[in-house]
Amino acid sequence: MKRTLFLVEVAIFAAFALLLDLIPFLSFKIWAQGGSISFAMIPIFIVAFRWGLKGGLLAGFLWGVLQVAVGTGYILHPLQGFIDYAIAFTVLGFAGVFSGKIKQTVQEGNSKQYLLYISLGVFIGSALRFIAHFIAGVVFFESAVQGMNVWIYSFLYNGSYILPSFVLSAILVFFLFHKQPRTLLRLTT
Numbered sequence: 001m002k003r004t005l006f007l008v009e010v011a012i013f014a015a016f017a018l019l020l021d022l023i024p025f026l027s028f029k030i031w032a033q034g035g036s037i038s039f040a041m042i043p044i045f046i047v048a049f050r051w052g053l054k055g056g057l058l059a060g061f062l063w064g065v066l067q068v069a070v071g072t073g074y075i076l077h078p079l080q081g082f083i084d085y086a087i088a089f090t091v092l093g094f095a096g097v098f099s100g101k102i103k104q105t106v107q108e109g110n111s112k113q114y115l116l117y118i119s120l121g122v123f124i125g126s127a128l129r130f131i132a133h134f135i136a137g138v139v140f141f142e143s144a145v146q147g148m149n150v151w152i153y154s155f156l157y158n159g160s161y162i163l164p165s166f167v168l169s170a171i172l173v174f175f176l177f178h179k180q181p182r183t184l185l186r187l188t189t
Contacts, residue, residue: 010055013043014062022072035133035161041092041169045122046176048096049103050185056093056125064089080140088132095121106181114181118174126166133158 021040044063048056064085067073075081098121105113137154177184 006051006055009051010047010059011062013047014059014066017041017043017059017063018066018070021067022070035157037161037164037168039168039172041122041126041129041165042172042176044089044092045095045118045125045169045173046184048093048125049099049118049121049173049177051096052099053093053096056096056099057090058093060092060125061086061090063092077140080136083132083136083139088129088136091128091132092125094128095125097121097124102177103185106177106185111178114177115174118177119170122166122170122173126162126169130158130162133162 017040020043021036021038040063044056044060047059064087067089068075068081068085073081073085075084098117101117102114102121105117134154137158138150141150141154141157
């Protein structure tokens with residue numbers, strides 16, 4: 001039963017992430033080649049904090065695959081597509097390394113501590129996603145630069161949507177966990 005619940009939740013939250021990314025008023029597209037400020041990372045972080053590393057990584061991977069499957073992915077080269085969609089969205093799930101600490105501090109009622117762990121988890125997932133997109137940008141999008149250093153271009157391009165998405169996600173995930181901690185973490189007591 002627990003395995004079935006795990007698989008169902010991972011699939012539903014990955015699909016919810018895709019949906020949040022596709023709804024125009026919930027996702028501010030800032031670049032034609034991809035990149036948006038949206039609520040879409042939030043379901044992946046929730047899965048990561050509910051189910052740990054395994055759940056987060058799987059949900060992130062599914063979200064990346066779904067983007068390619070529905071045609072919203074911007075792929076110039078198979079390796080770039082793999083880095084920008086399979087790797088970049090999977091690594092969001094590394095937020096799940098803080099799952100145990102978040103559950104423990106929520107049960108203790110220590111909101112400052114679980115704010116810290118939620119923020120760290122969201123930061124790590126967002127930073128790893130940024131690194132993947134940054135590498136793909138440097139290697140595969142050099143032709144888009146037009147006179148600018150490709151390293152600076154990729155840093156600014158990817159940072160322009162990852163940083164605001166990180167801040168938005170950290171605030172909203174904390175708020176959700178603060179208002180409904182037992183529901184979001186599957187706590188029984």
